[in-house]
Amino acid sequence: MELAYKLDSYGKPAWIALTVLGFMAWWPLGLAILAFAIGSGRMGCGAKRGFSRWQEQGAEAMRNGFGCRTRPMPSSGNHAFDEYRQDTLHRLEEEQKEFKDFVERLRQAKDKAEFDQFMAERRRPAPPQPDPSSGN
Numbered sequence: 520m521e522l523a524y525k526l527d528s529y530g531k532p533a534w535i536a537l538t539v540l541g542f543m544a545w546w547p548l549g550l551a552i553l554a555f556a557i558g559s560g561r562m563g564c565g566a567k568r569g570f571s572r573w574q575e576q577g578a579e580a581m582r583n584g585f586g587c588r589t590r591p592m593p594s595s596g597n598h599a600f601d602e603y604r605q606d607t608l609h610r611l612e613e614e615q616k617e618f619k620d621f622v623e624r625l626r627q628a629k630d631k632a633e634f635d636q637f638m639a640e641r642r643r644p645a646p647p648q649p650d651p652s653s654g655n
Contacts, residue, residue, distance in 0.1 A: 523559075526561075527561065531561070531562065534552075534556045534561050534562060535562075537552055538552045538553045538556060541553075592604070
């Protein structure tokens with residue numbers, strides 16, 4: 520794993536070069552390097568999985584100026600605008616958090632209502648079955 524740490528210090532270009540060299544030497548080796556690099560998150564913006572990954576990356580992109588970088592957005596040169604932008608992004612993040620909480624409460628309420636309905640139906644006595652021997 521020392522090689523991986525060394526390549527990490529050089530960044531994505533080193534991983535790309537190693538992958539290309541791996542493909543040139545023997546294609547299964549290149550494929551293995553590519554799979555490792557993608558699976559470990561070294562070739563993307565992160566190793567997150569699932570649908571929430573897109574939401575988190577979108578929020579991160581807004582904070583970081585719509586790029587795959589970790590430094591803050593560059594200054595526009597206008598202090599008032601930069602302050603307004605930061606306040607707006609903070610407000611949008613808070614609204615997103617509140618909306619996620621609201622949706623979660625809504626799901627819980629729906630689940631509870633469905634469960635209560637199921638339990639009410641289960642407790643209800645079964646209607647009497649007609650006697651097949653009576654012949655009506």
